[in-house]
Amino acid sequence: MKQLNFEGRVAIVTGGGRGMGREHALLLARRGANVVVNDAGVELDGRGSDPEYAEAVAKEIAAAGGTATANFDDVREKGTGKTLVEQALDEYGRVDIVINNAGILCANLFPEQTDYELVALVEVHLYGTARLAQAAWPYLAKAGHGRIVNTTSSAAFGMVRNSCYGAAKGGVFGLTRTLALEGAEFGIRANCIAPAGWTRMAIESAGDDLLTPEMWKFAEHAMPPAVDAGVVGFLAHESCQLTGEVLSYSGGRLARWVLAETEGIEVGDELTPEDVAGKLEAITSIETLHQFRSATEQLAYTQEKMRATS
Template sequence: MSIRFDGKVAIVTGAGNGLGKSHALALAERGAKVVVNDLGGARDGSGGSLSAAEEVVNHINALGGEAIADGANVTNETQVAAMVKAAMDKWGRIDILVNNAGILRDKSFHKMTLDDFRAVIDVHLVGSAICTHTVWPIMREQAYGRVIMTSSPSGLHGIFGQANYGAAKAGMIGMMNALHLEGAKYNIKTNLLSPSAKTRMTVDLGIPEEILDQMTPEAITAAMLYLVSEDAPSRAIVSCAAGGYSRAYVVETDGVYLPPDMQTPEEIAKKWDEISDTETVHYYETSSGPNMNFMTKAKAYAEKK
């Protein structure tokens, strides 16, 4: 089975370099018409130039594909609306959105300014929300859409010096969970990548060169292509790096029930090992899952009295 995107229109943010460039080129190679979005700024978000996006567009068009360049700042609603309008004016639909744009302002939390915290949240999390919110009515109307959020191991597991970046990347999980539910009846599927790759965002993180060389953007793009395909899953968190692929889940232990007279911190301390026991964990489809688990335990206790 060959995964193709003929007749589909994709927007890839942050597509002038690194992962975004790889994503845009691969989508075009497989038949998609692509909006190559890139502000063209430095890693910290400063500056801006359309040249990186235009270079990718020129490459796609030279190979017989169709692409247009766009320099919208994903944190600017007016600019994002103009980008989406340009795609609609040219091609009449938007099928795929890959939220990939990002910046880094790494510092340990006690040295980090709140301006640096907000800037990273704005680009990664709010920027993804703005772009998704702008294309959402289009995808609902056409009863088709595929949305990617680009998270990170920093958001899933934490990395020293990235409280801002990790918070933004973790926030995407909650957004994906809600969009998965809200988009289901409209055939809109939302998924999340948690990649590690050799890009300008990672070159100075201290990863040994021989390992870094295996962490190609193309390895991440393979997962992205599957997650935006016709038969994609929804609400999947795919961790990927250097040709390795796994699926991450948010789960809870089975937990314990404490009756009203025992709902104290001392009793929680006594039961902590049982509360933390990972032998049996549950994956819940919605937030009602853990509540039902606890209500069932409470009901069972009441019925024994």
């Protein structure tokens, strides 16, 4: 297969100074993209700042013959998305790709989660993602092949000590589904990666009480962050026609998330708690599943079923 390259394309990568974001930035640059490397250099919980991480990756790209510029702004700030887009336009004249990778972690049991942790997690993962995508939207549409790659997490399935993190990542998934719908007419494709790289965030979120020693050993050797970059590179390329999807990589396994609804049961004008309890097995049966691209599709199917039985 012909190599997927990015000559002449401009990418913004948030959280690009360390971990998986660094690998994303390096891969795109190696394949010809001009890259804006954003990283505020915060601690894992979002506090503090250090510009050296973004600068180091930009210099690493330049030393390898690529083109990159560094940005140290915090994606939690309302104006950062606009600033990043303006920097890309000033340096390279366009925006083709947005990689929303920046993330923090405040792992805590739900009753002990502080307000700072709740707000910071949502601001970084959900608000930061939405604001940059929104700021870049007109230029992605103008390009006619704009690509948005957001970062969700299997924590959205549910994960002990990660209630607020999982909520924010679930929000990213829902956001991405709608960006895919609204971007279709402009050639914009929006997808998510649900990565599992052995980074400082993965180590902190797991904890000794959630992983056995065997699982720790497996994760350390089977989840190199560079592998996730290959998935991001595909989703960021203009030849990729997937949209509204999540590709999940973990421990040598690449898969697709599926959002589905069961066939359920037909009900009349009245429904008692006892009715639900008595028919729960039929309601929750996964023998027949339906996948809907949108809420509109789901409503249309429901209306069709109602007409067929009326």
